């Protein structure tokens with residue numbers, strides 16, 4: 205009876221693609237090969253409403269438009285929940301979210317360290333000699349630089365430069381992506397045979413515990429001896445977590461899980477987004493002089509400070525435009541209905557369904573953005589000074605700009621990472637010349653189901669900028 209009721213509620217939601225008993229699986233197969241096209245078709249036909257697409261584990265319900273997005277934003281967690289949004293193996297809880305938000309609040313104090321890590325990691329990773337052009341696998345290089353830089357804020361020196369710690373955290377990102385690809389591309393009954401739990405004591409978690417143990421034990425010894433305010437106390441996330449940890453939360457195992465989970469959330473999307481930005485920078489050399497001019501003027505007046513980064517409107521806009529055009533997923537705000545959920549237009553989504561919003565088609569909607577398919581890097585920083593409006597900044601989200609989600613689960617790391625990415629782009633434009641290896645053509649993205657990544661093999665050619 206329950207199945208019948210939920211089926212009839214689903215029947216009321218229009219379908220994009222096949223709907224029959226057997227054609228359903230053909231639809232799921234096609235969806236995982238051509239998710240972007242199929243979601244776009246649904247958006248064009250049912251903009252502002254809900255539609256459904258066959259997927260391996262059931263129907264994917266996709267909504268769009270300010271009203272339905274607002275409903276999702278306002279719905280309590282007990283009603284539609286964020287389950288599995290990160291990974292089956294890594295879960296983000298409220299404490300993690302709170303600690304991530306603290307990163308941005310401490311940015312002023314940490315900015316000199318972050319800038320130091322950016323400059324040293326570019327030197328170490330690019331390995332340029334003299335003024336030679338050198339071809340660099342972009343995504344690998346950016347992943348390493350972002351991982352080192354975020355770890356400077358998460359665990360500080362010397363661990364953020366420890367090759368074993370960095371390799372471990374890079375590996376976790378790859379493991380989660382493999383897991384996500386397997387879960388998206390395979391029917392759900394096959395996924396458990398392919399997805400290998402990596403956060404075990406015999407696997408990555410064990411390695412993390414081994415590396416963190418001496419640091420945690422020494423920190424705990426100082427906390428016990430001097431209390432929470434000793435003079436040399438490190439100012440990084442591990443230290444803040446240990447200040448507040450109680451009972452079992454103080455175990456090395458628990459701390460390792462927390463720091464490694466934050467590492468994954470901090471590094472995965474950011475590396476992909478910044479690699480996209482680098483591809484744009486190399487593919488559109490006509491914009492580099494305007495970026496250089498802005499960075500050089502601001503740095504001359506303010507030095508490398510948080511205020512200086514706030515004044516880099518063109519740099520901000522360049523990254524915001526990258527995020528508009530290069531969503532990591534074609535949909536965002538993935539949720540599971542814990543009980544039947546009724547949208548304001550009367551659409552009822554039965555309990556157990558997966559719901560998300562059509563973020564990518566929204567970003568390409570010509571009723572929202574002029575010339576939406578074009579990369580216009582200064583779209584959000586017009587010459588008339590409009591760019592100074594905080595609502596134009598990349599961290600400012602609304603139902604038309606969704607790369608960080610919306611509502612209580614919107615990305616809490618965006619305030620931190622926007623500054624890191626701005627400092628990285630500013631550093632690149634004043635320090636290097638860049639170009640694309642392959643006749644200047646921007647490398648095509650690689651897609652897996654509803655996810656999209658910059659081409660992981662493509663190279664960008666760097667040389668030290670001539671004085």
Ligand code: HEM
Pocket residue numbers: 286289296300301304307466469470471473474477532536537538607608609610612613614615616617618620621
């Ligand atoms: C450009 C880089 C990033 C992008 C595009 C991004 C995007 C997102 C998106 C789309 C969500 C889900 C929002 C939702 O479901 O409503 C999310 C959640 C989250 N992100 Fe980010 N993120 C980025 C960087 C970061 C960084 C650097 C951190 C940590 C330092 C971080 C920490 C988190 C956490 C903890 C959540 C879960 C929030 C919750 O469930 O309440 N993210 N992010």
